[in-house]
Amino acid sequence: MDLDVQENGKAEEVRSSEASFVTCAETECGEFGSSLTNHISSVETVSQEGVSAELCGLEGSAEIPGNASPATVQETAASHLESAGGADGHPESVSDSASVEDAPDDSGEFVVTVLARGKLEEQGVGVKGSSSPLAEAAAQGVPSSHRDEDVTSESWRQHRKHVFVLSEAGKPIYSRYGSEEALSSTMGVMMALVSFVQSGDNIIRSVYSDEHRVVFMQQGPLVLVSVSTSRQSEQQLRSELLYVYNQIVSMLTQASITRIFEHKKNYDLRRLLAGSEKILDGLLDLVDSDPSFLLSAVHCLPLSSSLRDSLSQILQKAITPNLVFSILIAKNQLLTIVQEKMVIDDARLDPADLHLLLNLIGASSAFQAGEIWTPICLPSFNPDCYFYAYISYLDPPDCTVCLLLLSTDKEAFYAVAECKRKIEEAMQAQNALSAIAKAQSYSVSQVGVSDLRHFMYKPFDVPDNHRQLTQFTSPEMEAPYSTGDERMRLLDLYRDMHSRIHSPSRPLKLIYHVAERETLLAWVTSKFELYTCFSPLVTKVCAINAITKLLRWIKKEEDRLFIRYPPKYSTTPNPSKSSRKGGSDQQDTTDNGYPS
């Protein structure tokens, strides 16, 4: 076992070449609140230049779940097909993959070739060849530039991350780049592969090649595929696909997706999703550029706790029956969130759901003067039911401060819009908008630690209700990470650290990573998860001191950086079902109008 881990570890290190690593796997999952120095000094330092890397603390293997032999990640030249039998979420076991290995090895190669190299068979089907341009343009909506892309071109192939969604019957549903119909034969090939392996009672999980990592995920009747050159871990790619799936669920609900495909196996889901491509495009762009998704946590705008409290109070006072969440957002970050006591009770708003909501708002903000009323499902909260979202900007024409009210009553628009007027009035009276306008993210220089360039801190231990909403804090990305490319490079480094920390086969507690242009330190304890980025010249002692200072600074600023006590309200003594009566007497039974 140990040997496996080590080999695996080494393979991994070699792959990530240029830098040297010192990694440390903690043995026990106890408290790590003690001094960081202890941990670091327990690591043997092997810091040679070049490719050399060393793995320490192999006791860490004790943490590996018994049956988990390390995922076979031999990054050899040949493509490798992994699969796991049945049970989702269990680490791939060697024996399982062995059972498929002999047969579909070619297919693995084949798909990778199909995906990564040319797709000759596509050429006849290109966008340009489509028969009736008029009807097509009208039916498909305005082709955005991505939709227009020639799927046979080199540039199409070079995209860092492709995402495809198809139905079990192999019908294309979504492609991040290029139009789905131009890609239908590629999707067909993917589906053929998926069902081929499924027929042997296995589920394809991923395919590796030199440059590409292909990850498959099946969710109900949908199959999602990510083809990436980004070097992200399979787990990360998988969680990104889950976001895509959940965004689709947020528009249709899981129940209706299931119902539709039970009814008609080869239903063209694009009929219902037409027009939503931009929402999915936007989501994938966010996933690539916003660490909230990586951390599964919400980013709040720093705000004095007194201002945040008074905003919460304003929201708390403007309520109506069946209102369950009131959320205030500025500059795409959370200001405050207030929730109904009874309906929510033990349940909580999952950061993932909030991310989907924020993405929806971003994608629908084109016409900002109006008040939007739209059904939306929060998949982590309940994948089968709708909330009705009221979305309105409080500061036209700037449109940076957005109010989001969620009701369970489809007919409640006018009552909910009335809440907005109350909120608007109260905010005016307190001059809250101009106070919000002054609020902004902070600079890392405010921490007062030289050499510290950037960090992401996600606490687990803030008292009380804080647990209800996982949050993280992070300063602006400043020079040298002010260009888009550099920003992405730093995020990639973080993603790499994150995947090592959360490796299913060999989770780590602490990583000190000396790279060429910066030094990174990632540390996870029972109380927090922290990623820091230093200038490359920092010494280990310096870094340790810096982190001690940083933690102290965060503690001091905690009230400003996080929502400490998400307030609650009560709209009716007994909400849920019975309260519907209060809302409207003309019950509209036209559910949500899906073909059933």
Place this chain on the structure above:
Amino acid sequence: MRKPDVKVVILGDMNVGKTSLLHRYTERRFKDTISTVGGAFFLKQWGPYNISIWDTAGREQFHGLGSMYCRGASAVILTYDVTNWQSLSELEQRFLSLTDTAHPDCIYAIVGNKADLTDACAHLVEMDDGHMSEDIQDTPHHPASTTSTSSVLLHKQVDRMDALALYWRILRYKGLEENASPAAERMCFETSAKTGYNVDFLFETLFEMVLPSILKKRNEGDASTVDLEHSTETKRTKAGCCR
């Protein structure tokens, strides 16, 4: 707070240009849109009156909300795309039944948008970004092919006659007398949100036509104005009495 006097609803398939039409009218511009989610509510001040306008999503996904948006409406704008025949037939197949919840006195307009793509005279106005020359805007004449412009015009899939015929079928569906209702010729429009062609004319005409409803509501007192959204369901007798 301003209370809406009447409600106007814009219906039609996705991508026909509903949002663009409203945007052209309220903001006097044509700009990029994103497919609407759910519905968007606007309050338009028109002289001393407040008119609420619902810009709805055409996507099938949001079909279920349609009747809620239409409840108690005084005017419904059924929008299609003149270059897309399917968008006209969708009006009858998917959208007409949503208007069952509208006010019994509701008026219906059939609007063929994107006329700039098929008719040169709707195309002429394009050079102005923002506001068009007054003479064109004030004379909403029939688009007849005048001298062709440099750009290629698309085939017009929906004729004005098709729209008129649809209007008559709607009256029949609603059980309305043809001679007691506004004439089809007045209620069928061809517009371009892109150039502004006929857009003001469309909205102003409809607002004039709902003025009696506004005045009636105002006379009935504030109470009914407040209750605008909940008042009409029970009175809905004409709808659906014939097929």
